[in-house]
């Protein structure tokens with residue numbers, strides 16, 4: 001087995017739907033920051049053409065797993081004769097709005113590009129990544145980012161505070177597709193500037209629709225606010241919610257009081273992907 005390759009989660013510190021493309025996908029403005037909660041992936045060489053995954057998310061077939069699809073994409077694009085066994089130590093909740101599947105896919109692209117000596121540039125990997133999911137490119141971009149388009153047009157954010165957060169999963173799974181298809185969703189919010197975000201415009205405009213359709217998420221956001229935490233928000237299309245804590249200790253104290261069956265974590269924002277340094281020589 002290879003060394004351990006982390007696949008971190010992300011938060012959307014702000015998200016606005018500002019339009020819709022002809023193909024139905026929604027144009028967004030968003031701010032991505034990674035957090036120190038992650039899956040861990042391991043890779044082992046197999047005979048050419050065979051790709052296997054173990055330890056992955058229950059209920060996701062091997063062939064549908066984004067890591068397997070990422071490995072297949074690399075084989076198709078490079079024409080090399082390789083095979084791989086991918087083992088995922090899965091910690092990130094599925095459909096949580098924290099990008100676990102996308103991050104697993106990005107880490108697979110980064111790791112196999114290195115292990116198979118493929119020499120693809122970061123830009124080439126990002127183009128492959130976006131065909132697997134709208135959230136994959138930011139994990140290859142490797143740093144906190146302002147995202148536009150469907151999240152694939154990225155620019156580095158000025159250093160954001162690496163704040164402590166309470167991250168709460170209210171035990172429901174949100175189908176991203178359902179929220180974007182909701183007739184009541186407002187699709188034409190006025191675009192904002194990076195300065196406006198830094199001055200405090202931080203809403204997630206999917207939140208009203210998600211709160212109405214998922215009462216458990218509505219309650220979770222109200223619960224976070226009732227703990228006296230600032231900036232209680234939905235990340236992505238949910239189901240996870242997060243709020244700013246003053247320090248690690250107060251985040252942990254609040255996590256300890258979260259009612260069952262909700263799950264919660266005390267996490268910290270990270271402006272750099274944990275693989276940023278590892279692949280700097282080849283990619284960043």
Ligand SMILES: C[C@@](CO)(OP(=O)(O)O)[C@H](O)COP(=O)(O)OP(=O)(O)OC[C@H]1O[C@@H](n2ccc(N)nc2=O)[C@H](O)[C@@H]1O
Nearest residue numbers: 024025026097098099133134135150176177180236237238
């Ligand atoms: C909303 C965001 C914000 O970071 O995060 P999540 O909540 O998924 O983490 C992402 O844009 C989600 O990205 P991702 O989860 O990769 O979405 P995809 O699999 O590409 O899309 C699922 C479905 O949602 C709809 N969709 C998705 C993204 C987008 N900008 N417009 C859309 O209309 C499409 O119907 C698409 O078929």
Ligand SMILES: Nc1ncnc2c1ncn2[C@@H]1O[C@H](COP(=O)(O)OP(=O)(O)O)[C@@H](O)[C@H]1O
Nearest residue numbers: 057065066094095096097098099100101102104
């Ligand atoms: N390795 C993987 N980890 C998580 N989900 C995966 C994986 N491979 C495929 N999926 C599929 O991708 C969907 C979205 O997963 P995920 O990225 O965790 O959520 P979100 O996009 O809400 O942040 C899952 O519901 C699952 O069906």
